[in-house]
Amino acid sequence: MYPFKTGSFAVHNGWYVAAFTDEIGEQLLARTILNKPVVMYRKDDGTAVAIGGRCPHRHFPLGQGERVGDEVVCGYHGIAFGPDGRCTRIPTQRGVPAVYRVPSYPLVEHGIWAFIWMGDADKADPALLPDLDDIGFNVNGNLAQPFFVEHVDGRYQLLNDNLLDLSHLAVLHRSSIGTPENASTPETIERSERQISCHRVMSNVDVPPVYPALGRMMKKIDRISGMTFHLPGFHAGIEQTRYPADDPRFAGQVIEDVRIFHAVTPETANSCNYFFAANSIDQSHLETMKNFLEPVIAEDKMATEEIEKMLRLVGENPDELLLKSDHNAVTARRMLQRLMDEERGGDPEAALPAKPSPADS
Amino acid sequence: MYPFKTGSFAVHNGWYVAAFTDEIGEQLLARTILNKPVVMYRKDDGTAVAIGGRCPHRHFPLGQGERVGDEVVCGYHGIAFGPDGRCTRIPTQRGVPAVYRVPSYPLVEHGIWAFIWMGDADKADPALLPDLDDIGFNVNGNLAQPFFVEHVDGRYQLLNDNLLDLSHLAVLHRSSIGTPENASTPETIERSERQISCHRVMSNVDVPPVYPALGRMMKKIDRISGMTFHLPGFHAGIEQTRYPADDPRFAGQVIEDVRIFHAVTPETANSCNYFFAANSIDQSHLETMKNFLEPVIAEDKMATEEIEKMLRLVGENPDELLLKSDHNAVTARRMLQRLMDEERGGDPEAALPAKPSPADS
Amino acid sequence: MYPFKTGSFAVHNGWYVAAFTDEIGEQLLARTILNKPVVMYRKDDGTAVAIGGRCPHRHFPLGQGERVGDEVVCGYHGIAFGPDGRCTRIPTQRGVPAVYRVPSYPLVEHGIWAFIWMGDADKADPALLPDLDDIGFNVNGNLAQPFFVEHVDGRYQLLNDNLLDLSHLAVLHRSSIGTPENASTPETIERSERQISCHRVMSNVDVPPVYPALGRMMKKIDRISGMTFHLPGFHAGIEQTRYPADDPRFAGQVIEDVRIFHAVTPETANSCNYFFAANSIDQSHLETMKNFLEPVIAEDKMATEEIEKMLRLVGENPDELLLKSDHNAVTARRMLQRLMDEERGGDPEAALPAKPSPADS
Incomplete structure (x- = not known):
């Protein structure tokens, strides 16, 4: 499936954000993840758990049932399942066959996110979670807060592509957070096995259009804007602005230093959920950000x-003319394709999801 | 198609409810039945008839045309068809070719229902209609009344499965007509060639939650709840309640003795029409039932x-873990599959629509 | 695709109406034509142009971008394209590779229409445009005016079939512009290589039902009603009415003499755009026509x-029983099929889109 090889949909052995932790409570939370129905809830002891969301009896969605104690009771015929997925009660009979169960999925609360592992449970290694220090979760003593959960009627990789090329700030978000320098400034790129990073360091550039409305009256700033993709679905961004070095009074003083967290989780082949969060040193700025970022999202x-x-409209394999600025997106696509190929036991060297860039000049 | 063998959709040689008789009148009534467009109306002499609902000229739906005398006139170019489906008039020419016609379908008014036969017309045997005495149409002098016609965006067999396992009353309808005993009481089952019956006899059980609102102040009742499926699409239910044998004043006295009639008619592969009716000894109780059964339906x-x-979401062949309580549904599926196989001249022994139940304990 | 051979969708080498000229201005106008996204606008010098509507970088619709000078700027990453489709600017890099472009399409303003050529540009011969004199664009000094652009959720040939058999006026439009004679009067038919014409000359017939509301109080008229199909998508109709020859005061005097212009342009396999216009000798009658033709359309x-x-519902190859009155529609289908076959280099003699008419009597 574009932009991957035919038959490739998504990495399964990886941590995806299933929910913000504060979405999971006493009520059942149902979500489709990687084409599979999932239901999440919090046990009496506070532990968040995730089990399959389809009753294996008549395929009624367990998310339409109810949580009773630590169990989920199907709303159709009352069959109950425990947090490990095992059936605990069948109202029409005494015993419960051992085979009667739904899947259970590893679910880890980490920062403000509940990460799920939809692939082979025995490969669910917490070391593969995005490192909280690494993403600047509490950098400078910042507080992180969930902002939005958006359901998006588009394949997840389109959002990853979006986040892997921040030059779009200069155009798509030009009325709020972007200026021409978000596109024209060269990027520095770093890459490791499961990460790819890009940063733009912009000196003495115009403030973004949203600044005056925030009461920030300077005209020029120094700005660092960047994003690190933690495969397969988490992006940690940095937005750091300072007074320019030649400012007579505040030279080099920090105006803003926040982290923006984007999690993109495949729902179906053509839809995904988008979890958006940020941190800041003060609560009131978080509220401000939430307001001005809503139209951006x-x-x-x-x-x-x-x-x-x-x-x-145009079909699954559109001609795509790649640019120098697509380096990150294309690299990330290849990294994801390689992981998908490895999962299927295929030859990772065969992973060539996109044509080579002809447009690098 | 789940839960039948790939390529099996529905029995064609059988009577299905096409409409309540009181839906058919001077105006054209259009409905899709077994994937075929049908238009019904009543001739001047009062006879209800059904013909194909697609004009063979330009495929305009005849149901959007009008009834003129005993004929249906297409609303596009005015081509007219008689109640036998033969074309009677073409406005642009004098003669009418003998080949010019739409199908006509046997339609029998029987009780409050108009039953249609979409298969081979020469096999349309009225003896295969549900017997009115058998279904208790006028039992105890009860009067039957149509309640609802619901369009359901789901394959018909899901509704048949629903009606073939009344244990769901204890859960899905627990706020109105069900109590735990609707699931926990063993069933008695009877089966003949084109019927399958189940009944639960419940002694001295709690009244259903709806009772107090109906002004019925007893706490305990004896209750018989059952359903007979008349293949391929009609279900006759019984609901009989009495004061328990140990009631000091009214021991054994009948509280309610009604029949509930469910007709499920395939529309397309993924939708059906659901005709719901009931009878009762008095008219005011029919109104009461209609009100409290609306949320149940x-x-x-x-x-x-x-x-x-x-x-x-999960695809056509979901894992299904069957239970003892699925005996009726699975038996009915097999009976339907056998009829479908016979229609296609296949080997009926090959009919194995569902995996054997592993969960009977 | 019905009513053409499997795999045949539409003629590509032909002029289709893409828009009324007055729809094209400073703002971008996006439309899907023959399954391809197109964006139209007017250059600073007033020339109307059409280029491909999909940015080849990330497939964002250019119609959601903006026109800057003579260029279209993509709303996602700011890539700009000129009126010839060539990329003129990429914000993230200095040079622009020569391969970077979108298609451009010949677009000709002709009368009140902008005609587009979606096929091989080197075959785009203006001589194939409907001749303005031929269609009566200014006949009698009439003024032409665009009335409606309707998006229709149906394949284009259904509308062509509609326009090629005006007997439907007698039924579908019987409450406004049609009388029984629109079906019962024989047609005269003319045909040339890329045109097919039909006319009905009706003498001393009832006025159409809409006449009294227009203040026309005569009872009988002479009427000429006709249509010429200019392949592949333009129909020019004539509506001419006079007082009958036996009218004591106004014998033979013209009541109305207008031309009605219908353009049908395929959008996708199952949808089209329908451009409706007319002319008349006076402006006030144009307003009147627009009002009473709105429900007709x-x-x-x-x-x-x-x-x-x-x-x-019934599938792609419905049984179709053709009539004498289908002569024009069937002839036009064959002419279109032949053009499609020629485009694909196939054997045009193999073009048999519809069964021979069995119903001519």
């Missing part, structure tokens, strides 16, 4: 959904 | 549509 | 969409 959702519609 | 429709959505 | 749209739904 709506723009990203719009772009993703418009592209999905376009793919529906 | 909505629950069944919801369950069916949720399962259809789940099948769309 | 809604009836044609309804018929087309109902047939499309019917085809979805």
Whole structure:
């Protein structure tokens, strides 16, 4: 499936954000993840758990049932399942066959996120979770807060592509957070086995259009804007602005130093969930950010959904003319393709999801 | 198609409810039955008839045309068809070719239902209609009345499965007509060639939650709850309640003795129409029943549509773990599959629609 | 695809109406034509142009971008394209590779229409445009005016079939512009290589039902009603009415003499755009026509969409019983099929889109 090889959908052996931790409570939370129905809830002892969301009896969604104690009771015929997925009660009979169960999925609360592992449970290594220090979760004493959960009618990789090329800030978000320098400034790129990073260091550039409304009256700033993709579905961004070095009064003083956290989780082949969060040193700035970022996220959702519609119109293998600025996205696609190939036992060297860039000049 | 063998959709040689008789009148009534468009109306002499609902000229739906005398006139170019399906008039020419016609379908008014036969017309045997005495149409002098016609976005067999396992009353309908005993009481089962019956006899059990609102102030009742499936699409239920044998004043006295009639008619592969009716000894109780059963039917429709959505998500051949309580549903599926195989001239012994039950304990 | 041979969708080497000229201005106008996204706009010098509507970088619809000078700037990453489709600017790099472009399409303003050529550009011969004199664009000094652009959820040929058999006026439009004679009067038919014409000359017939509301109080008229199909997608109709020869005061005097212009442009396999216009000697009559023709067009749209739904239900190859009155439609289908076969280099003699008419009597 574009932009991957035919038959490749998504990495399964990896941690994806299934929910913000504060979404999981006494009520059942149902979500489709990697084409599979999942239901999440919190046990009496507070532990968050995730089990399969389809009753194996008549395929009624368990998310439409109810949580009773630590169990989920199907709303159709009352069959109950424990947090390990094992059936605990069948109202029409005394015994419960050992085979009667739904899957259970490793679910780890980490920071403000509940990460799920939909692949082979025995490979669910917590060391593969994004490192909280690494992503700047509490950097500078910042507090992180969930902002939005957006359902997006577009394939997940379109959002990853979006986040892997921040030059779009200069155009798609030009009325709020972007300036031309977000596209024209060269990037520095770093890559490790399961990460790819890019940063733009911009000196003495115009402030983004949203600044005056925030009461920030300077005209020029130094700005660092970057993003690190933690495969397969987490992006940690940095937005750091300072007074320029030649400012007579505040030279070099920090204006803003926040981290923006984007998690993209495949739902079906043509849809995903997008979990958006950020941190900041003070609570009131978090509220401000949430307000001015709401239309920004709506723009990203719009772009993703418009592209999905376009793919529906023109078909699955559209001609794609790649640019130098696509280096990160193409590299990430190849890293994801390699992981998918490895999962299927295929030859990872065969992973060539996109044509080589002809447009690097 | 789940839960039948690949390529099996529905029995064609059988009577299905096409409409309540009181739906058919001077106006054309259009409905899709077994994937075929049908238009019904009543001739001047009062006879209800059914003909194909697609004009063979340009495929305009005849149901959007009008009835003129005993004929249906297409609303596009005015081509007219008689109640036998033969074309009677073409506005642009004098003669009418003998080949010009739409199908006509046997339609029999029987009780409050108009039954249609979509298969081979020469096999349309009225003896295969549900017997009115057998279904208790006028038992005790009860009067039958149509309640609802529901369009359901789910395959018909999901509703048949629902009606063939009344243990769901204890859970799906637990706020109105069900109590735990609807699941925990063993069933008695009877089966003949084109019927399968189940009954639960419950002694001295709690009244259903709806009773107080009906002004019935007893706490305990004896209750018989059952259903007979008349293949391929009609279910006649019984609901009989009495004061328990140990009631000091009214021991054994009948509280309620009604029949509930469910007809499930395939529309397309993924939708059906659900005709719901009941009878009672008095008219005012019919109104009461209609009111308190409306949300009950909505629950069944919801369950069916949720399962259809789940099948769309997880695919056509979901793992299904069967229970002892599925005996009726599985038997009925096999009976239907056998009829489908016979229609296609296949080997009926090959009919194995569902995996054997592993969970009977 | 019905009513053509499997695999045949539409003629590509032909002029289709992409828009009314007055729809094209400073803002981008996006439309899907023959399954391809197109964006149209007017250059600073007033020339209307059409280029491909999909950015080849990330498939974002260019129609959601903006026009800057003579260029279209993608709303996602700011890549700009000129009116010839060539990329002129990539914000993240200095140079622009020569391969970077979108298609450009010949677009010709002709009368009140902008005609587009989606096939081989070197075959785009303006001589194939409908001749303005031929279609009566300014006949009698009439003024032409765009009336409606309707999006129709049905395959384009259903609308062509509609326009090629005006006997439907007698039924579908019987409450407004049609009388029984629109079906019962024989047609005269003319045909050339890329045109097919039909006319009905009706003498001393009842006025159409809409006449009294227009203040026309005569009872009988002489009427000429006709249509010429200019392949592949333009129909020019004539509506001419006079007082009958035996009228004591106004014998032979013209009541109305207008031309009605219908353009049908395939959008996707199952949808099209329908451009409706007319001319008249005076402006006030144009307003009147626009008002009384609005429900007429809604009836044609309804018929087309109902047939499309019917085809979805009964499948792609419905039995079709053709009539004498289908001569024009069937001839036009064959002419279109022949053009499609020629485009694919196939044997045009193999073009037999419809069964021979059995119903000519």
